[in-house]
Amino acid sequence: MAEDALSHPALDKEPGEQFLQEAFQILIEEGVRKGMNVSEKVCDWKEPEELKQILDLDLRESGEPNERLLERCRDVIKYSVKTCHPRFFNQLFSGLDPHALTGCFITEMLNTSQYTYEIGPVFVLMEEVVLKKLRELIGWERGDGIFCPGGSISNMYAMNVARYHCFPDCKQKGNWAVPKLAMFTSQESHYSIQKGAAFLGIGTDNVYLVAVDEKGKMIPADLEKQINQAKSEKAFPFFVNATCGTTVLGAFDPVAEIAEVCARHRIWLHVDAAWGGSALLSQRHQHLLDGINRADSVTWNPHKMLMTGLQCSAFLLHDSSGILQRCHCAKATYLFQTDKFYDTAYDKGDQTIQCGRKVDCLKLWLMWKANGTKGLEQRVDRAFAYTRYMANEIKKREGFQLVIEPEFINLCFWYVPPSLRGQESCTDYSLRLGKVAPVIKERMMKKGSMMVGYQPQGNNVNCFRQIVTNPAVTKEDLDFFLDEIERLGKDL
């Protein structure tokens, strides 16, 4: 490339800004406006091969004009699932908060990293304030924490910090220098505990699965039994994970009782409240997490119930001695210079296993500023109210059956089509019932009318799990939901 070429910029501002403006209007129109409109489809379903044809995904030698690219933006939105649609109930997240989304946009535009004060002054300070607020809701006056790329990685941070707490040498010498470690989690807990055990070199066999009661809650007596079992096998129990809000049933482990067991055996107590943590915002429902203040660490994902947008996962620590820093630091001299002109205590980047780290705090902060703690509480209470309404409706409707009375906002139920009603004693009843949900799901996807997940659970065959967190949802949407299940499944 000739030096002369450098005399002029190779990126023109005006056409770039023009493109951003036009694309933004498409985003609003196709994504936000249509996405939130119940008369539009939740998803315009296409089979993979057909969708490949439509999208023309291949990357080529030459670029394309902006008009063509705007069409592509339109198509990307059109064929994507509208998770902000009032009839999207498929995941532990849904809805679209305009303030949070604005925070996302500003984050993307500023495109910086959280590692140092120099490069992220606003966000270094902001993250601290947001994490402190979350810790206060847990009931901690002191502590530490960091935003991680998702709850699974937050849970892995907990395991690593707990291991370091027991055996600081492990950081240098590896697991070979420490006794075989044992960790404990309930049968209903999230799979990231297993994934973390594998990733951290601990091994899934060393995860002791604790039995749950009929509500899906960990049985503390069984935890104690498993701990003693591990000790008898010459393993070193170092980590107990209690779940607040299990993925399928939404069960809350009895944290206070579990904390007693942990205290007795001097084991690190982590609470995976990725899903249920947001109930702490509700005066009325925070009792579900009683005892969480006794935890050593907590995972809490505002990107789930609070609608901040993926990813926004807080890893919170009660320790305020800097264990997070000691456990993860590598002291890179090119990033964490000690001869800087400002107070380098603000350079938190060495607390993480990452280097560049996305700004995840702004969206939550801006949404909180917009709604206040009270406004967020109302949303949480509304989510509980949706579930209570639905549970009552289900009890009234023939052919609908709750798997369990919901204590949180996971509504698990079966739809029993007329052909199966009264057949409960038949040997193939369960087998046949288990085939209902997948067919209804296929039909709703192809029709695009709504989305809800299903799964087997414990010994139960496929049941639906409906989650309603989106404050744009009304009773009408909920009634539609039940009617639609019936419409789609009554011939089965």
Place this chain on the structure above:
Amino acid sequence: MAEDALSHPALDKEPGEQFLQEAFQILIEEGVRKGMNVSEKVCDWKEPEELKQILDLDLRESGEPNERLLERCRDVIKYSVKTCHPRFFNQLFSGLDPHALTGCFITEMLNTSQYTYEIGPVFVLMEEVVLKKLRELIGWERGDGIFCPGGSISNMYAMNVARYHCFPDCKQKGNWAVPKLAMFTSQESHYSIQKGAAFLGIGTDNVYLVAVDEKGKMIPADLEKQINQAKSEKAFPFFVNATCGTTVLGAFDPVAEIAEVCARHRIWLHVDAAWGGSALLSQRHQHLLDGINRADSVTWNPHKMLMTGLQCSAFLLHDSSGILQRCHCAKATYLFQTDKFYDTAYDKGDQTIQCGRKVDCLKLWLMWKANGTKGLEQRVDRAFAYTRYMANEIKKREGFQLVIEPEFINLCFWYVPPSLRGQESCTDYSLRLGKVAPVIKERMMKKGSMMVGYQPQGNNVNCFRQIVTNPAVTKEDLDFFLDEIERLGKDL
């Protein structure tokens, strides 16, 4: 909450859309337009305590009106670093590509996760196409891969897959079931290799640091020596990390020769090309990575040189047997149901250690569609041209001294103020020279005129490291940069 409340949505569409529109115009005006304007500051520097006062970060019980929130958006942008500014040279990323940014916005608005085809049909297909394209540039016809939240985690994936490849039992039984593992990386490699060793339970002591030559490249003979050393210490060498583009000097390890050593000892070869990978796009410069096709895995971060915005890090594998899936899967039945109505081979979510996973492919895909491979090549070539120009200028200017002749786009140099010139033989010369960069840095930050990083390197005292990737930068900005260093430092 009364059931009646559910009859109406608790989130109004119109004011939300209005807010998004107004905030977007602020974002364009304050962030994009002022951010790219050389007569505006790169950063309006404030000390932490002062900035806390200005921003009023505390989260309160009540929410705030939209006008106040828009002011807050303006302040967040105003006091943040403008990484898109043509005089921002501080990090391995800079600039703002309007198409990539549009991809970011659409991603945030759609707010979905990559785990299943059902929930991310467009993005599951798109990620596959983008990763395939990156693999082709490496020279692989087959393979596998996934986007990870940053290069550090991509490097950790490599370690974990390599460990699983040697000892699949480790997933269940942990490191205790396998011999002490040894890994190898150069003294100049990224700190994530150390962080990964600690996190994966391998331990930093088991990372053998291989010597580098005067250009900062790994010495293959020393690698072989270290491998034999590890074997003599009864450790099992399982992983070699070669770096293509070291963080400070931008050195490329000789991958082809390292591949020979790895083949001889049957060790997994990972190439950390997080930084240098993008040189593969340039016909003229791709020779720097000769031999990368012989790697078992590669990390490549388009969010650095290619301006896609943090985070966009690809972990690429030559294996196409599904080792990524086998190594990381946990088979959660509530997400990866096997009785779905579509081909579940498209549900890739169990390949990761995450659960929810951000969509990182759209921004890169859209930017590629806009520029074509040729357009991206031109940008890479332009980055090399900037560096060549700067290296030449530095040689011409009194008081400027290159640390090393750049072979990539890291320009490392010292500014020697008049008071120090000709003093090279004084005993305190190095000590005094090392104090120059921090003072100049402080002055430029407080003035807001530009941003560039400095660090010690090996035995060298603090030198500047300038990185120019932003195609909006002109020769004028580069001349300004050198003049400004002189202006800020000539009295030292």
